[in-house]
Amino acid sequence: MSVSVINYHGAMSRWPSNPRGRLQEAAMELFAEHGYDQTTVAGIAERAGLTERTFFRHFSDKREVLFSGGEELRAMMVEALTSAPPEATPLGAVEAALSAVTAFFDERHPMSRARQVIIDAHSELQERECAKMGKIAEALAEALRARGVPDPDARLTADAGIAVFRSAFAQWVRSDVGDMRTCIEECFAALEKVIAQGR
Amino acid sequence: MSVSVINYHGAMSRWPSNPRGRLQEAAMELFAEHGYDQTTVAGIAERAGLTERTFFRHFSDKREVLFSGGEELRAMMVEALTSAPPEATPLGAVEAALSAVTAFFDERHPMSRARQVIIDAHSELQERECAKMGKIAEALAEALRARGVPDPDARLTADAGIAVFRSAFAQWVRSDVGDMRTCIEECFAALEKVIAQGR
DNA sequence: GCCTGTGATGACAGAGACTGACATCAGTCA
DNA sequence: TGACTGATGTCAGTCTCTGTCATCACAGGC
Numbered sequence: 171m172s173v174s175v176i177n178y179h180g181a182m183s184r185w186p187s188n189p190r191g192r193l194q195e196a197a198m199e200l201f202a203e204h205g206y207d208q209t210t211v212a213g214i215a216e217r218a219g220l221t222e223r224t225f226f227r228h229f230s231d232k233r234e235v236l237f238s239g240g241e242e243l244r245a246m247m248v249e250a251l252t253s254a255p256p257e258a259t260p261l262g263a264v265e266a267a268l269s270a271v272t273a274f275f276d277e278r279h280p281m282s283r284a285r286q287v288i289i290d291a292h293s294e295l296q297e298r299e300c301a302k303m304g305k306i307a308e309a310l311a312e313a314l315r316a317r318g319v320p321d322p323d324a325r326l327t328a329d330a331g332i333a334v335f336r337s338a339f340a341q342w343v344r345s346d347v348g349d350m351r352t353c354i355e356e357c358f359a360a361l362e363k364v365i366a367q368g369r
Numbered sequence: 370m371s372v373s374v375i376n377y378h379g380a381m382s383r384w385p386s387n388p389r390g391r392l393q394e395a396a397m398e399l400f401a402e403h404g405y406d407q408t409t410v411a412g413i414a415e416r417a418g419l420t421e422r423t424f425f426r427h428f429s430d431k432r433e434v435l436f437s438g439g440e441e442l443r444a445m446m447v448e449a450l451t452s453a454p455p456e457a458t459p460l461g462a463v464e465a466a467l468s469a470v471t472a473f474f475d476e477r478h479p480m481s482r483a484r485q486v487i488i489d490a491h492s493e494l495q496e497r498e499c500a501k502m503g504k505i506a507e508a509l510a511e512a513l514r515a516r517g518v519p520d521p522d523a524r525l526t527a528d529a530g531i532a533v534f535r536s537a538f539a540q541w542v543r544s545d546v547g548d549m550r551t552c553i554e555e556c557f558a559a560l561e562k563v564i565a566q567g568r
Numbered sequence: 569g570c571c572t573g574t575g576a577t578g579a580c581a582g583a584g585a586c587t588g589a590c591a592t593c594a595g596t597c598a
Numbered sequence: 599t600g601a602c603t604g605a606t607g608t609c610a611g612t613c614t615c616t617g618t619c620a621t622c623a624c625a626g627g628c
Contacts, residue, residue, distance in 0.1 A: 189576085189577090210613065223616090226615060230615095232613095232615090259563075259568055260566065261564060262567070293500075300503040301492075301499045301500070304499040322537075322540065322555070322559050323562070326532055326533070326536050327563045330529060332528075336528065337524050340521075357521050360525055364458075364525060364526045364529070365529065365561060365564045365565075366565075367458045368461070369458055409584065409585090410585065410586085419606080420606075420608080422607070422608080423606060423607075425585085431584095
């Protein structure tokens with residue numbers, strides 16, 4: 171293979187710059203065109219002008235190419251929860267964490283929708299998404315514990331927040347307006363309502 | 370290979386009876402002895418007196434050998450939710466679903482603990498467990514919709530129930546008494562408390 | 569301008585998960 | 599007795615993922 175492109179140093183190089191991004195782009199395209207399991211890692215790498223081995227240096231496995239943004243999201247939420255005012259209730263702190271990422275989503279509405287279509291079509295990918303949400307919930311619970319909220323309250327509040335997030339995201343990704351903040355507010359209110367109704 | 374055992378018809382057979390159970394047992398043993406990723410499917414099959422190919426006829430993948438009980442659990446919960454009195458609140462119906470499986474767990478405390486040790490040691494398995502919980506949540510949400518609860522309430526109530534279940538299970542599996550009903554009741558109360566505290 | 573890392577990549581081999589196709593065997597039923 | 603069925607074995611093959619080593623571009627010191 172012999173490719174010549176301007177790399178991130180502005181110099182000529184045999185290798186294209188931003189290999190991660192190129193791999194993600196190639197993967198999205200191929201998953202959308204032929205489906206997740208009809209796409210091989212070798213095929214993704216080839217379209218990105220790289221090799222299979224290099225793919226696995228950038229992503230721990232085939233699914234991860236669709237999910238590597240998750241760490242950033244988690245970090246934003248944990249940061250917001252941690253820096254919420256000390257007098258905030260556990261649920262208030264979780265609300266702050268959710269509010270902190272609304273802009274992140276609103277900026278990515280079309281991409282999120284395309285990505286969700288792919289995920290919805292393959293249970294392997296749904297599994298990974300579920301796991302990512304679980305990791306975020308665990309991180310939020312840990313951040314609540316650091317604020318002095320004991321278990322099981324910390325875990326329950328974090329899980330409730332993630333439940334709100336999931337419902338809000340489902341609503342947001344289907345809608346055309348793409349206002350994540352409103353979706354979150356509505357789902358928060360709905361959760362409070364169904365709990366207040368009692369059992 | 371030539372094995373002679375009394376099969377489930379009471380007759381002599383070349384094949385041991387209950388191949389599924391034998392595979393599950395062999396897998397639990399090997400996972401506990403050598404760890405999940407140090408154990409090969411061929412190794413599990415060999416200990417069960419079967420072949421790798423037969424393993425994959427009984428379980429869709431390597432992880433599933435630890436999780437095939439999940440469908441039973443889901444069915445019990447959906448059944449209980451569906452047959453809850455029509456006047457029950459959404460949260461009340463979900464509580465009925467959780468109550469319906471407490472005995473199931475109390476009967477399996479030592480086995481659940483051994484299984485959890487294995488799962489906690491491997492993120493691949495945690496991912497599958499998370500996905501199974503997600504499937505149950507989806508099934509409960511669907512059962513709530515069938516009772517006339519619209520989204521996002523149905524989804525949120527189901528997710529809240531699963532959050533309670535997860536916290537309760539974590540508490541139960543660590544405790545020595547093994548009273549799942551009490552754990553669920555406590556976590557339910559804790560959830561209601563943190564939500565009532567407001568944001 | 570040369571020399572020497574250092575980091576990213578390619579090339580290659582191999583283990584292990586999983587699938588498809590076909591053969592075999594035990595039990596069943598006509 | 600013979601055909602049928604269901605569960606299994608056998609074998610070949612694809613794909614995911616890993617370890618190892620060679621190569622190349624770039625950076626920094628001399």
